[in-house]
Every structure is written in structure tokens, then in C-alpha cells.
Amino acid sequence: MNYISVALHPSHKKENFTCGKQLLDTYLHKQAKQDVKRRLSACFILADGNEIKGYYTLSTASVERRLLPEEIIKKLPPAYNDLPAILLGRLAVSKNYQGQGLGEMILMDALKRSYFTSLQVGSMAVIVDPLDAEAIRFYKKYDFILLPDSGKMFLPMATIAQLFSHGSY
Numbered sequence: 001m002n003y004i005s006v007a008l009h010p011s012h013k014k015e016n017f018t019c020g021k022q023l024l025d026t027y028l029h030k031q032a033k034q035d036v037k038r039r040l041s042a043c044f045i046l047a048d049g050n051e052i053k054g055y056y057t058l059s060t061a062s063v064e065r066r067l068l069p070e071e072i073i074k075k076l077p078p079a080y081n082d083l084p085a086i087l088l089g090r091l092a093v094s095k096n097y098q099g100q101g102l103g104e105m106i107l108m109d110a111l112k113r114s115y116f117t118s119l120q121v122g123s124m125a126v127i128v129d130p131l132d133a134e135a136i137r138f139y140k141k142y143d144f145i146l147l148p149d150s151g152k153m154f155l156p157m158a159t160i161a162q163l164f165s166h167g168s169y
């Protein structure tokens with residue numbers, strides 16, 4: 001499978017990365033390497049040589065059944081209270097490259113990895129935890145649905161499958 005990102009590597013210049021959101025910058029500078037080492041998340045980098053143009057993280061997660069929309073709940077077996085999902089925990093593009101389509105490209109890369117992972121390890125949705133209203137607007141553009149009470153958003157894997165099962169990306 002072809003992806004535009006690679007796993008975070010010591011040669012990547014993490015400390016130079018800035019996306020305009022301090023939490024996401026600090027995470028990459030100080031925490032990402034440790035999280036990867038502890039298997040808390042996987043971190044993927046869109047790089048040009050050693051320069052980081054963007055990054056995202058993926059982890060396993062679960063979503064409570066009661067938070068999902070009724071039309072999805074009614075198709076699920078009643079025994080499942082927590083549904084398996086993939087958390088796209090962080091996604092950011094360097095300030096130097098924003099507004100050039102890279103955000104969409106790395107989101108598609110993250111969804112593609114998630115889809116192919118779901119064929120090996122059951123996951124019925126990708127969940128995101130948007131930082132602020134701007135991030136909510138970005139994810140809404142790609143049909144993520146806001147989950148009530150949690151601040152999280154989700155996109156069913158069945159929707160994502162339509163993007164990748166015919167090789168259009």
C-alpha cells in the first residue's frame with residue numbers, strides 16, 4: 001500500500017515544526033517520540049527530506065454506543081456497548097505549507113491507513129478530538145459528525161471504505 005507519510009524517525013527535525021497551535025507543536029517536539037516508544041500512538045510524518053511538513057497520530061480507541069446517531073445504533077448488535085474505532089488524535093500542517101492542500105492530503109492518508117487497518121483489526125469508525133471551532137469546521141468539511149456530549153467527531157468506516165475500496169486514492 002502506498003502512503004505519502006512515513007513513521008516518525010530520529011532524522012526528522014521535530015523541533016522546527018510549527019503549525020500555529022502550541023499544543024500540537026509541543027506534542028511533536030516533546031511527547032510524540034515517547035508515545036511511539038510506549039505504543040500509545042503511532043506518529044506519521046509528511047516530510048521533505050528532514051523537514052516536517054505535517055504529521056498525524058493514530059491509536060486504537062472505543063466509542064460508547066449511546067453517543068452514536070440512532071441510524072447507526074439500530075444496525076449494531078445490542079451486545080456491543082463500546083464500539084471499536086481508530087483515534088486520529090492529532091493532525092497538523094506546518095504554517096509554511098498551510099492553504100496548499102496538504103491538510104486534505106494528510107487527512108486522506110490517515111483515513112487510508114485507518115481503512116486498511118480496519119481490514120485487519122475491526123474498527124467501525126475514525127474518531128477525532130478537535131481542538132477548537134476551527135478544527136471542527138475542517139473536519140465537518142470531510143463529513144465528520146459531531147458526537148453529543150463528548151466533543152469528539154466521527155466518520156463511519158463504511159463511508160471511508162467508499163473512498164478506498166475502488167482504488168480512487
Ligand SMILES: CC(C)(COP(=O)(O)OP(=O)(O)OC[C@H]1O[C@@H](n2cnc3c(N)ncnc32)[C@H](O)[C@@H]1OP(=O)(O)O)[C@@H](O)C(=O)NCCC(=O)NCCS
Pocket residue numbers: 019020021024090091092093094097098099100101102103104105129130131134135137138141
Ligand atoms: C487544519 C489544517 C490541518 C488544515 O491544513 P491546510 O493544509 O491548511 O488545509 P488544506 O489547504 O488542505 O485545505 C483543505 C480544505 O480545508 C479547508 N480548511 C483549511 N483549514 C481550515 C480551517 N482551519 N477551518 C475550516 N476549514 C479549513 C480549506 O479551505 C480547504 O477547503 P477548500 O478546498 O474547500 O478551500 C491546518 O490549518 C493546521 O495544521 N492547523 C493547525 C492545527 C489544527 O487545527 N489541526 C486540526 C486537528 S486538531
